[in-house]
Amino acid sequence: MKINVLAGKIEKHTTEAAVIPLFENEKLGQVAERVDKALGGMISRLIKKGDFKPKTGAVHLLYPEGRLPAVRLLLVGLGKRSEFTINRLRQAAGKAAPSLRSAGAQRITVVTDGIGLDSEELGQAVSEGSVLGLYRFLKYKTNEQNDREKDLLTITLLTESSGAVRAMQKGVKDGAVIAESAVMARDMVSSPPADMTPTIIATKAKEIARQFGLKLQVLEKDQMKRLGMGALLGVASGSAQPPKFIIVEYRKGGTKPFIALVGKTITFDSGGISIKPAENMDKMKDDMSGGAAVLGAIRNAAALKLSLNIVGLLPVTENMPSGSAFKPGDVLRTMSGRTIEILNTDAEGRLILSDALTYACRYKPAVIVDIATLTGACSIALGNEAIGMLGTDDRFKRQMSAAGDRTGERVWELPLWDEYYEQIKSDIADMKNTGGRAGGVITAAALLSKFVQKYPWVHLDIAAMAWTEKERPYTPKGATGIGVRLLTKFLQDFNK
Ligand code: BES
Ligand code: MN
Ligand code: ZN
Numbered sequence: 001m002k003i004n005v006l007a008g009k010i011e012k013h014t015t016e017a018a019v020i021p022l023f024e025n026e027k028l029g030q031v032a033e034r035v036d037k038a039l040g041g042m043i044s045r046l047i048k049k050g051d052f053k054p055k056t057g058a059v060h061l062l063y064p065e066g067r068l069p070a071v072r073l074l075l076v077g078l079g080k081r082s083e084f085t086i087n088r089l090r091q092a093a094g095k096a097a098p099s100l101r102s103a104g105a106q107r108i109t110v111v112t113d114g115i116g117l118d119s120e121e122l123g124q125a126v127s128e129g130s131v132l133g134l135y136r137f138l139k140y141k142t143n144e145q146n147d148r149e150k151d152l153l154t155i156t157l158l159t160e161s162s163g164a165v166r167a168m169q170k171g172v173k174d175g176a177v178i179a180e181s182a183v184m185a186r187d188m189v190s191s192p193p194a195d196m197t198p199t200i201i202a203t204k205a206k207e208i209a210r211q212f213g214l215k216l217q218v219l220e221k222d223q224m225k226r227l228g229m230g231a232l233l234g235v236a237s238g239s240a241q242p243p244k245f246i247i248v249e250y251r252k253g254g255t256k257p258f259i260a261l262v263g264k265t266i267t268f269d270s271g272g273i274s275i276k277p278a279e280n281m282d283k284m285k286d287d288m289s290g291g292a293a294v295l296g297a298i299r300n301a302a303a304l305k306l307s308l309n310i311v312g313l314l315p316v317t318e319n320m321p322s323g324s325a326f327k328p329g330d331v332l333r334t335m336s337g338r339t340i341e342i343l344n345t346d347a348e349g350r351l352i353l354s355d356a357l358t359y360a361c362r363y364k365p366a367v368i369v370d371i372a373t374l375t376g377a378c379s380i381a382l383g384n385e386a387i388g389m390l391g392t393d394d395r396f397k398r399q400m401s402a403a404g405d406r407t408g409e410r411v412w413e414l415p416l417w418d419e420y421y422e423q424i425k426s427d428i429a430d431m432k433n434t435g436g437r438a439g440g441v442i443t444a445a446a447l448l449s450k451f452v453q454k455y456p457w458v459h460l461d462i463a464a465m466a467w468t469e470k471e472r473p474y475t476p477k478g479a480t481g482i483g484v485r486l487l488t489k490f491l492q493d494f495n496k
Helices: 029-036 041-046 086-103 117-131 160-192 198-212 219-229 230-236 281-303 349-361 377-382 394-407 418-424 440-449 485-495
Strands: 002-007 017-024 059-062 073-080 107-111 154-159 216-217 242-250 259-263 265-269 309-319 332-333 337-342 365-373 387-391 412-413 457-461
Touching: 002 029, 002 086, 002 160, 017 029, 017 041, 017 086, 029 365, 059 086, 073 265, 073 281, 086 107, 086 117, 086 265, 086 394, 107 117, 117 160, 154 160, 154 230, 160 485, 198 216, 198 242, 198 265, 198 281, 198 309, 216 219, 219 349, 230 309, 230 332, 230 412, 242 281, 242 337, 242 349, 259 281, 259 349, 259 485, 265 281, 265 457, 281 309, 281 349, 281 412, 281 485, 337 457, 349 365, 349 440, 365 394, 365 485, 377 387, 377 440, 387 394, 387 440, 418 440, 440 457
Parallel strands: 002 154, 017 073, 017 107, 107 154, 259 309, 259 365, 265 309, 365 457, 387 412
Antiparallel strands: 059 073, 216 242, 242 309, 332 337, 387 457
């Protein structure tokens, strides 16, 4: 699919479908007004009768029947102007594009005048929202070709001000790149666990590294042993799949210190010996979403040529029960030298992350960000609308919050007070790997905090956000690709 920008007027523009954005509770904008006239007042009548309410993402299809060169017109709501945000535009685009695909159009045009945003931001939001909203995971549908609604071929952003074209083009390009990385992450997360093993993830990372000129190193089991990664190896001990530790570096930041991104990459979380109930266990293929987000963000950093030094670290393994699996009662020695008593083998994410965080400290990073589907408790705390955020550095937490608001991948902070550490004290080891039901998000983060030394650190718990059972405006059911756009924006904001 191509996305391009064109200067011109809708009255002169031939297209299979034109998207006309409308605000709620306000007079039609100039372009919509002219279109309405050409259609004999059809749009204003629809709105006046209440048959179409321009709420964000609401759509209504019309046929101009020769009164305009466009074959179809799609009205799309932007909601109230006073509540308008860049994310609302992303949502509107994410609804408009797939509904025109269902209608049968393949070359569509979006009227961009009168929306009233910076042209670059507008271009980015429309392309990002469209690509994300059009996402489908069809790889395992055998009659894909027959079933498939035809893909869109082009989206043209039309503007009457030729001066806006260049900036809009830049935004369109960035938005498409960023969304493609999120799509890559969604594909990885959607894939069956047998087809997204640690070995396959390592191969995937190699592909990305080759394509984007990144430095890549994959540590094997014996190297992990030499480094003393007893926590990662403990989790991996039940699996027939060999674990991997992926180190991917993007170095375009001169002498700047590294930014370390650490992603939980459990390719399947059965719970191990503390096995999970059967219901919904299939969803535990999404337990590598943190790693996918890190790969997506580094891909974006490279594609957008950010002048930064970034290292991505992915501890990758399955969590499986077997005769060789680690057990409740075991004590694992981490790479840091600290010991962890295992009370529940299902609290495995914090274990593999403890070794990865220790490894991150070798870079003396400016900041460490980890991202993980860490706790079921996160959805109890925040529902399915926010990423849980904890950490040790206010400035970077603020930068992350701001990135969340801009991208729509919103974060909400929880406290990391000293008192919570009581819950992870062990009688026989330096700490234990679970802290009971109360404050599960926080006690998991408390354990992680023991492994970041003095480095500024932000932890993101995406457990409630990696998968959606509910259709959302630019996020179809299934893997969301959460974190890719958030981390990308967080990185971009270093260059400001
Ligand atoms: N991967 C899970 C967390 C999770 C749960 C992600 C549901 C997405 C949806 C994690 O490894 C886990 O099992 N956590 C346990 C921790 C508990 C044993 C302390 C949990 O949240 O139940
Ligand atoms: Mn688990
Ligand atoms: Zn897990």
